[in-house]
Amino acid sequence: MRIYKESSEETLRARKFLTQWTRDGYLSEERYERLEQDTVSDLRSTNIFLRLVFFFFTVIGAAAVVALFFTIFLSRPSQQTTGIFLSIFAAVSYTAAEVAVSQARLYRYGIEEALAVCSVAFLCAGLGLAFFSAVPYSSREIEFVIPAVGAIASLWIWYRFNLWYAFPAAMIFAIFLPGYWTPSHSTQHVFISVFYAAGLICIVPVRSRHRFDYLEKAYSASEAFLWLGIYLVFNLKISDFRLLSHWGSATRFTSEFAEPFYWTTWVLIWCLPPLILKRGVRKKDRFIIAVGAITTVLTLVTNKPYLGWQRHTWDPMLLGIALTGVALFLRRWLALGPNGVRHGFTAARLTGKDKHTMSVGSAVLGLITPQSITPDSQPTNPDFRFGGGGSGGGGATGDY
Amino acid sequence: MTILARLELWKEQGAISTEQQAHLASLSREEPFSLSLELNLLLYAGVLAFVAGLGWSISTWSQQLGDVLIVTSISVILAASFWYCFSRAAAWSGAETASPTPIFDYVLYLGCLVWCVELAYLENRFHVLSGQWDLYLLATALLFFLLAYRYDNRFVLSLALSSLAGWFGLTISHWPSHQDATYRQYALVYCLVVDTVGAILHRLQLKPHFSTTYLNVTANVLFWAILSGVFDSQDRGLWLVGLLIACAACLVWGLKRRQFAFVAYAAIYGYVGVSWMLIRNASDSTFILAYFVFTAIAMIVILLQIARRFGRPE
Numbered sequence: 080m081r082i083y084k085e086s087s088e089e090t091l092r093a094r095k096f097l098t099q100w101t102r103d104g105y106l107s108e109e110r111y112e113r114l115e116q117d118t119v120s121d122l123r124s125t126n127i128f129l130r131l132v133f134f135f136f137t138v139i140g141a142a143a144v145v146a147l148f149f150t151i152f153l154s155r156p157s158q159q160t161t162g163i164f165l166s167i168f169a170a171v172s173y174t175a176a177e178v179a180v181s182q183a184r185l186y187r188y189g190i191e192e193a194l195a196v197c198s199v200a201f202l203c204a205g206l207g208l209a210f211f212s213a214v215p216y217s218s219r220e221i222e223f224v225i226p227a228v229g230a231i232a233s234l235w236i237w238y239r240f241n242l243w244y245a246f247p248a249a250m251i252f253a254i255f256l257p258g259y260w261t262p263s264h265s266t267q268h269v270f271i272s273v274f275y276a277a278g279l280i281c282i283v284p285v286r287s288r289h290r291f292d293y294l295e296k297a298y299s300a301s302e303a304f305l306w307l308g309i310y311l312v313f314n315l316k317i318s319d320f321r322l323l324s325h326w327g328s329a330t331r332f333t334s335e336f337a338e339p340f341y342w343t344t345w346v347l348i349w350c351l352p353p354l355i356l357k358r359g360v361r362k363k364d365r366f367i368i369a370v371g372a373i374t375t376v377l378t379l380v381t382n383k384p385y386l387g388w389q390r391h392t393w394d395p396m397l398l399g400i401a402l403t404g405v406a407l408f409l410r411r412w413l414a415l416g417p418n419g420v421r422h423g424f425t426a427a428r429l430t431g432k433d434k435h436t437m438s439v440g441s442a443v444l445g446l447i448t449p450q451s452i453t454p455d456s457q458p459t460n461p462d463f464r465f466g467g468g469g470s471g472g473g474g475a476t477g478d479y
Numbered sequence: 480m481t482i483l484a485r486l487e488l489w490k491e492q493g494a495i496s497t498e499q500q501a502h503l504a505s506l507s508r509e510e511p512f513s514l515s516l517e518l519n520l521l522l523y524a525g526v527l528a529f530v531a532g533l534g535w536s537i538s539t540w541s542q543q544l545g546d547v548l549i550v551t552s553i554s555v556i557l558a559a560s561f562w563y564c565f566s567r568a569a570a571w572s573g574a575e576t577a578s579p580t581p582i583f584d585y586v587l588y589l590g591c592l593v594w595c596v597e598l599a600y601l602e603n604r605f606h607v608l609s610g611q612w613d614l615y616l617l618a619t620a621l622l623f624f625l626l627a628y629r630y631d632n633r634f635v636l637s638l639a640l641s642s643l644a645g646w647f648g649l650t651i652s653h654w655p656s657h658q659d660a661t662y663r664q665y666a667l668v669y670c671l672v673v674d675t676v677g678a679i680l681h682r683l684q685l686k687p688h689f690s691t692t693y694l695n696v697t698a699n700v701l702f703w704a705i706l707s708g709v710f711d712s713q714d715r716g717l718w719l720v721g722l723l724i725a726c727a728a729c730l731v732w733g734l735k736r737r738q739f740a741f742v743a744y745a746a747i748y749g750y751v752g753v754s755w756m757l758i759r760n761a762s763d764s765t766f767i768l769a770y771f772v773f774t775a776i777a778m779i780v781i782l783l784q785i786a787r788r789f790g791r792p793e
Contacts, residue, residue, distance in 0.1 A: 086480065089480055089481055089482070090480075092482060093482050093485050096482055096503075096506075096507055100503060100506065105499070105502065105503060105506070106495075106499075106503075110494070110495065113494055114489060114494055114495075117485070117489070125786045126739050127739075128739035128740050128742060128743040129739055129742065129743065129782060129786050131743060132742070132743045132746050132747065132782060133779060133782060133786075135747065136746075136750075136778045136779050136782070137775070137779065139771055140771070140772060140775030140776055140779065142771075143768050143769075143771035143772045143775060144772050146768050147765065147769055150764055150765050150768055151765060190779065291481060291482070291483055291507070292481045293481075363509060363512045365517075368514075368517060372517065372521070376524070392532065392535040392536040392538075392539045392540065393536050394532060395528045395529070395531045395532030395535065396528070396529050396532030396533055396536065397532070398525075398528045398529075398532070399525045399526065399527070399528030399529025399530070399531075399532060400525070400529060402521050402522075402524050402525030402528060403521070403522055403526065403585075404525075405521060406518045406519075406521035406522045406525060407522075407582065409514065410518050410581055410582075413514065420511040423510060423511050423512055424511060424512050424513075424514055425512070425513050425514070425515075426513075426514055426515060426518055426581070427513060427515060428513060428515040428516075429506065429511075429513045429515070430506070430513070433513065433515050436516060437516065437519055438633055441523075441584075441632075441633040441634045441637070442633045442634075442636070442637050442691075442692045442695070443637075444523065444634065444637070445588075445633060445634040445635065445636065445637025445638050446637045446640065446641050446696065
């Protein structure tokens with residue numbers, strides 16, 4: 080069912096490990112050259128930058144081909160005709176992705192990924208136009224087929240091509256499904272969380288069979304996305320977009336939701352982060368730990384709006400102190416363990432990959448920080464405005 | 480065959496020793512599990528949240544708290560941060576050096592951000608330089624460059640580069656509304672100055688690992704400036720020639736140094752600029768779409784050749 084053979088993916092993975100270990104000095108160049116011969120793969124991969132560029136141009140090319148076809152061959156087509164042809168193009172695009180892999184042996188090359196992504200987009204647009212737009216009084220209830228097909232197609236792409244981002248795409252499609260079934264926002268939230276929970280129930284037993292193999296990270300990322308999705312669905316201060324316009328005000332917004340539902344979600348947003356963190360720590364899963372940390376911060380940030388309490392200007396400072404304190408405590412606690420290890424965890428950097436990530440990350444984050452740290456001034460002091468942080472130098476050119 | 484099975488096989492074949500096999504197997508199983516990256520991100524987020532809250536609190540409560548209390552508080556944080564850095568720093572070296580303590584980089588970063596807050600507050604309240612922000616930015620940029628080179632800190636280097644960009648009038652948030660000739664000229668001068676200084680420092684072997692940051696920043700600023708010239712300027716042809724030269728240089732550099740980010744810059748920025756010139760006056764949709772079809776295919780073919788010849792997997 081998967082387009083890449085297990086042996087090919089494992090070989091590529093082994094080669095990546097070898098390269099990393101050689102960079103980190105665990106293997107000599109001679110030994111690397113000897114072992115590299117055992118990791119020759121028939122798949123063709125490239126680096127992240129060329130992959131992105133290939134993706135960009137393939138999407139442009141595919142979209143332009145479809146548009147050109149309609150321009151040349153179909154003058155003023157009906158929506159149904161457009162939909163049918165878009166569905167045909169979806170099939171063509173998908174076939175091209177399969178051929179790119181089976182014939183050209185492309186692997187994470189951008190081209191086959193863009194074709195697969197385009198096939199999902201064409202399919203959803205085609206279905207919508209072919210079956211629903213043309214029918215003047217089509218039942219809204221059956222229009223759920225469009226996001227359902229989008230979700231299934233995305234899941235198929237995720238499974239078949241092992242493309243991690245197709246999984247969150249399927250989750251996003253799933254968000255639109257309950258809207259066709261019920262007008263109740265509470266029920267919609269419950270439906271979405273049930274979908275994600277079902278996904279978790281399916282993935283958790285499967286991933287346990289892939290410990291230490293090439294699929295471990297893929298399943299780990301998918302599980303992390305599902306946990307994050309469940310949390311975001313339950314955190315009504317984030318997931319309900321109508322409430323975002325009232326962000327930070329002291330009013331509690333329970334009117335759209337029944338009181339029991341509202342308070343149940345409040346309890347859940349406090350229960351989920353420790354649960355996620357516990358699972359991440361127990362499984363030693365980086366993605367799930369990250370989601371656990373993110374959801375913890377989100378809970379702290381959204382708690383006051385949830386309770387209808389007034390936010391204070393010093394709240395971010397307290398959050399900053401708490402985050403720094405936790406980081407320092409954990410680092411110290413881990414470092415004091417035997418050989419700097421406690422319960423299989425260490426604060427030490429073991430690979431150069433982390434260092435590289437931090438180097439690139441620090442350069443990028445350092446550039447964007449000045450734009451983000453200084454909030455707009457408060458309207459309570461019209462004569463004195465401080466903040467804005469419009470540019471470099473930590474906001475030193477802001478509007479004062 | 481999983482990596483663990485492969486390591487076992489290599490051990491049996493004598494390609495690696497038993498100790499190596501055990502060590503590499505533990506690394507591939509992530510045993511022990513390193514939380515280094517996560518802890519660093521927590522520290523970064525903590526510093527950022529703290530400074531954001533500090534700025535927000537000062538802007539809201541300055542009148543109630545009074546200048547003395549605010550300036551004293553900020554100064555204490557600033558002094559404590561810099562004292563920590565000065566007292567913990569190792570001897571200076573032109574080569575890449577590790578941080579003396581795990582939190583060193585973040586304390587320095589905190590100090591730099593608090594410096595910005597204090598400077599902004601002082602100028603706003605006391606008008607020390609009568610609103611001449613340029614001088615503040617220049618002084619701040621110079622200070623940050625010094626600190627970045629003294630303590631080998633990319634966070635601070637990026638702050639220095641953005642402060643210098645601010646001094647040159649390159650306020651990113653104002654960029655969309657000021658795509659005029661003056662900004663373009665400033666951008667070009669900025670790129671020239673930063674690249675020249677970066678090249679000289681690289682040649683002098685002063686923190687040569689910083690040069691990638693210089694080049695990435697200036698490449699993007701340069702391409703944005705040139706593209707704005709192609710889009711808006713009266714001398715579009717001239718800017719297009721400049722774009723093509725910049726793309727060629729970027730491409731050659733990227734391929735020579737195996738830094739494929741620059742190949743990507745050349746491909747994307749070049750394609751956008753040239754496409755704009757060719758189709759901006761076209762009204763025939765068939766021509767425009769055919770253009771995109773053929774050029775996208777051409778770009779893919781060219782890049783495939785480049786990838787085959789020069790590209791390497793990650």
